[in-house]
Amino acid sequence: MSKKNTTDVIVIGAGFAGMYALYKFRKLGLRVRVYEAGSGVGGTWFWNRYPGARCDVNSLEYSYQFSDELQQEWSWSERYSAQPEILEYANHVADRFDLTKDIQFDTRVLALEYDETTNLWIGKTDKEDKFVTKFCVMATGCLSKHNVPSIDGLDQFQGELLHTGKWPHSPVDFKGKSVGVIGTGSSAIQSIPIIAEQAGSLTVFQRTPNFSVPAHNAPMDKTHEAKVKENYQEFRAQNAAQPAAIRMTINPDSALDVSEDERVSVFERSWQEGGLPFAASFSDIGINLDANATAVDFVHQKIRGIVNDPEVAQMLCPQTVIGCKRLCVDTDYYETFNRKNVDLVDIKKTPIKNITESGLRTSAAEYKFDSLVLATGFDAMTGAILSMDIKGRDNELLADRWKAGPKNYLGLTVNGFPNLFMITGPGSPSVLSNMIVAIEQHVNFIANLLEFILKNDKEKVESNLNAENNWVELVNNIAGQTLYTSGCNSWYIGANIPGKPSVFMPYIGFPSYVEKCNEIVKDSYRGFEFS
Ligand code: NA7
Numbered sequence: 001m002s003k004k005n006t007t008d009v010i011v012i013g014a015g016f017a018g019m020y021a022l023y024k025f026r027k028l029g030l031r032v033r034v035y036e037a038g039s040g041v042g043g044t045w046f047w048n049r050y051p052g053a054r055c056d057v058n059s060l061e062y063s064y065q066f067s068d069e070l071q072q073e074w075s076w077s078e079r080y081s082a083q084p085e086i087l088e089y090a091n092h093v094a095d096r097f098d099l100t101k102d103i104q105f106d107t108r109v110l111a112l113e114y115d116e117t118t119n120l121w122i123g124k125t126d127k128e129d130k131f132v133t134k135f136c137v138m139a140t141g142c143l144s145k146h147n148v149p150s151i152d153g154l155d156q157f158q159g160e161l162l163h164t165g166k167w168p169h170s171p172v173d174f175k176g177k178s179v180g181v182i183g184t185g186s187s188a189i190q191s192i193p194i195i196a197e198q199a200g201s202l203t204v205f206q207r208t209p210n211f212s213v214p215a216h217n218a219p220m221d222k223t224h225e226a227k228v229k230e231n232y233q234e235f236r237a238q239n240a241a242q243p244a245a246i247r248m249t250i251n252p253d254s255a256l257d258v259s260e261d262e263r264v265s266v267f268e269r270s271w272q273e274g275g276l277p278f279a280a281s282f283s284d285i286g287i288n289l290d291a292n293a294t295a296v297d298f299v300h301q302k303i304r305g306i307v308n309d310p311e312v313a314q315m316l317c318p319q320t321v322i323g324c325k326r327l328c329v330d331t332d333y334y335e336t337f338n339r340k341n342v343d344l345v346d347i348k349k350t351p352i353k354n355i356t357e358s359g360l361r362t363s364a365a366e367y368k369f370d371s372l373v374l375a376t377g378f379d380a381m382t383g384a385i386l387s388m389d390i391k392g393r394d395n396e397l398l399a400d401r402w403k404a405g406p407k408n409y410l411g412l413t414v415n416g417f418p419n420l421f422m423i424t425g426p427g428s429p430s431v432l433s434n435m436i437v438a439i440e441q442h443v444n445f446i447a448n449l450l451e452f453i454l455k456n457d458k459e460k461v462e463s464n465l466n467a468e469n470n471w472v473e474l475v476n477n478i479a480g481q482t483l484y485t486s487g488c489n490s491w492y493i494g495a496n497i498p499g500k501p502s503v504f505m506p507y508i509g510f511p512s513y514v515e516k517c518n519e520i521v522k523d524s525y526r527g528f529e530f531s
Helices: 016-027 068-073 083-096 186-198 222-230 232-240 260-273 276-280 289-306 310-316 435-455 465-480 510-522
Strands: 006-012 032-035 109-115 120-125 130-138 160-163 178-182 201-206 212-214 328-330 342-346 352-355 359-362 366-368 371-374 389-391 420-422 461-463 528-530
Touching: 006 016, 016 032, 016 083, 016 130, 016 435, 068 232, 178 186, 186 201, 186 328, 186 371, 212 260, 222 232, 232 435, 232 510, 260 276, 260 289, 289 310, 310 342, 435 510, 461 465
Parallel strands: 006 032, 006 130, 109 389, 130 420, 160 371, 178 201, 178 371, 201 342, 212 328
Antiparallel strands: 109 120, 120 130, 352 359, 359 366, 461 528
């Protein structure tokens, strides 16, 4: 084995997590190597190039804070950044901190095996490299394994077959074409208005409608940007104290304690403001069914007010609680269904039977398309990790250990898999927080842990089973107090993937998570075992 393949730390993935991990671990004086399946940095933003792909967190917040020079010198052009600009930012960071020299692109890690006698991990990639490392860090992303639905005949389609999560790098021309889109999650909701403008005809196949709030995206307010930059640190600290580490003013009132008129005017203000803060219009929308129903009613009224055809409007009105699936943020989504060239098909009523050479067949009709877009989401949170063959102590497969659902400590470590860490893993705030903030917190935690190991002449760390059991119970207890677990089929509980165990995966509440991490460190890394 060549010397270059022996390192202290292997990081898998060069998205925002992998890039910061490389930067941070290098600073500890460790030899770090990153493997990345794509041909460039950026992770989610490298792959999700579909038209309209945009972040739903404000640009001034969705960025790194580890370097003040970086956050001062970079300028965002819009309130919510579009994918090309975020990818440009990722590339800027890679250049600025000279990251790419330690990243091996176009290389997918297939397997990792722990060798107890040497306390090393041995890995295998699709380039037939074998690597040996002491520490492994999964920076594999929460929404990176795209979900291709098992619909009969998918391989028969002779037109252009696209997936929003694995979009081509060259521009896709829909001009004048007949296009079908399967799925109505966030990716579909962002891309449909743009595809509709270009296509000759667009047919949207909807299994479950989603709630969406207008983004009211706009050019960056330069005065606001300058003000934030005057004291960026304080701005970041205030945001980190918010439940999702995203800046929003949570109305302390209950939706049930105000008059109908006042409630509607509060919702209207939030709707006009736009974006995810709609969920904070009242304090109890996420925890009380009756309060939630008032927000549902308001959005239903909005949909009925925007969409001209009452039948189409009715089809677009979700019949679940609002927010138990991730709230979508759009530009002209509902308006798009007033276009003459756009049709909506309810595939719960008339299911897709099969894909044909020229389109698809439902139980009611046959459709012909030049292009078919699968906007069918991801095997979220565990998909990318479990697509590798990871064997811990006694050759135990992580996939077997997690058969009934992911189990770990702080979303970070798994008993029996020493020196292996997950960034924004299941059981951490991850997708229910500002991802870049969560990533930095996790990488900092791991870096401190590595420093502790090295300073104290320890060889390995893993979590103990008891701590893991308690942690998973805590994650579930917190979720149980909210409407996230009120029965809608979200990817937070793995419901979008047939056969996936139904377990609520994210930890709700970024500040309390950070508090718990800090307490554990103070308490000599309670729940971790060192040897
Ligand atoms: P989502 O939100 O998981 O949406 C996927 C959509 O695809 C959703 O409407 C699904 O319907 C639909 N779907 C999935 N499988 C099928 C099959 N087999 N047949 C028909 N329709 C199907 O993924 P996105 O990419 O839109 O967004 C993911 C996250 O990225 C988003 O939450 C943001 O955080 C960014 P279903 O609802 O399961 O009935």
